[in-house]
Amino acid sequence: MLMTNLESVPGRTIVRHLGLVQGSTVRAKNIGRDIMAGLKNLVGGELKGYTELLQEARQEALERLTQQAAEVGANAVLNVRFTTSSVAQGAAELLAYGTAVELD
Amino acid sequence: MYELGILLILLTVGYIFGRIAEQRHYRSIIRREAAFRRIPVFATRHLPDDLEPGVRTTLVTGSVVISVDYFKRFLAGLRMLIGGRLKSYESLIDRARREAVLRLQDQARRKGGNRVFNVKFETASISKGAKNTVGSVEVLAYGTAVIPPHRSTAE
Numbered sequence: 357m358l359m360t361n362l363e364s365v366p367g368r369t370i371v372r373h374l375g376l377v378q379g380s381t382v383r384a385k386n387i388g389r390d391i392m393a394g395l396k397n398l399v400g401g402e403l404k405g406y407t408e409l410l411q412e413a414r415q416e417a418l419e420r421l422t423q424q425a426a427e428v429g430a431n432a433v434l435n436v437r438f439t440t441s442s443v444a445q446g447a448a449e450l451l452a453y454g455t456a457v458e459l460d
Numbered sequence: 461m462y463e464l465g466i467l468l469i470l471l472t473v474g475y476i477f478g479r480i481a482e483q484r485h486y487r488s489i490i491r492r493e494a495a496f497r498r499i500p501v502f503a504t505r506h507l508p509d510d511l512e513p514g515v516r517t518t519l520v521t522g523s524v525v526i527s528v529d530y531f532k533r534f535l536a537g538l539r540m541l542i543g544g545r546l547k548s549y550e551s552l553i554d555r556a557r558r559e560a561v562l563r564l565q566d567q568a569r570r571k572g573g574n575r576v577f578n579v580k581f582e583t584a585s586i587s588k589g590a591k592n593t594v595g596s597v598e599v600l601a602y603g604t605a606v607i608p609p610h611r612s613t614a615e
Contacts, residue, residue: 359519360604361578366511393527397595398470399477400529400552401485402559406586407525410598414521436519438600440584448584 357422358432358459365432368459374428378453379420382443383413410450414438417452430456470530478529482551489558496565501576501603514609518571519602522563525586526556527596553597557581560601573605 358365385393385406393403417438425433436454443449507517528536532548539546560581568576582600 358517360517361519361580361602362505362507362517362604364507365517366507366515366606367513393596397527398474398530399481400474400527400532401478401481403525403527403586403596406596406598407523410525410600411523414523414600436602437580438521438582438602440582440598440600442584442586448586 357425357430359418359422359436359454360432360434361436361454363435365434365459368432370434370457371460372458374425374430374456374458376453377421377424377428377430377433377456378451379417379422379424380449380451381413381416381420382447382449383409384447385409410440410448413448413450414452417450421452421454425454425456428456430458432457432459471534472531474530474532474534478531481529482555485555485559489555489562492562493558496562496569499565499568499574499576501561501565501579503579505578507577507606511606512609516607516609517604518573518607520564520567520571520573520576520605521600521602522560522565522567523598523600524556524559524563525596525598526552526559528552533595553583553599556583556597556599557601560599564601564603568603568605571605572607574608575606576603577606579603 392405396403433454433456439451441449528548536546536548580602584598586596586598
């Protein structure tokens with residue numbers, strides 16, 4: 357599955373538009389990481405635990421996006437975008453969406 | 461009196477370690493930015509017309525969660541009473557954005573890319589809930605890396 361946040365793929369033409377596809381996941385932080393983050397909040401700096409948590413979550417959102425795109429028979433997703441929203445205290449939703457297309 | 465003592469200790473620890481960490485981070489950012497200058501990053505939506513045939517594109521991302529230290533958060537809290545420029549948060553977000561772009565460039569390099577187009581930023585504040593102060597922010601940078609035909613992906 358080819359993914360890009362551009363509106364076209366160089367050297368390929370779009371044969372069919374298959375509509376919007378999306379993948380999302382809601383994640384809560386865990387206590388172990390929270391304690392470390394609490395300490396880090398005192399001295400500042402990168403919160404590696406959270407960076408990893410969000411990266412894993414975003415990867416999962418992308419996998420779901422890929423899966424949905426494959427279901428509609430696409431071989432590429434164009435104009436991919438990410439958004440994040442906090443659903444509740446300590447939980448975040450990560451959404452990836454894009455346009456599924458069939459390229460020649 | 462006891463509480464004031466704790467506050468002072470927290471502020472001192474936050475100030476000293478926060479300052480050291482920030483200076484070290486900025487030095488590292490400047491050094492890596494110089495090294496990654498050969499992978500230019502563009503915000504344009506369209507690829508140039510003169511691309512060699514056979515180039516491939518791939519989505520690349522870079523993200524970081526970064527937190528402000530106790531001293532700066534305290535200063536920002538005071539600043540919010542009178543309003544104005546929050547310098548301590550400016551440097552926090554500046555560091556986060558530059559770090560995210562560096563990671564984006566690193567991922568592009570690992571995938572064999574030599575340029576990144578249509579870079580977008582996404583910022584989320586990860587609130588700690590304490591008096592509505594913003595403790596840490598996540599910055600995500602993403603874009604499309606262009607891989608020249610003679611190189612293969614590492615992944």
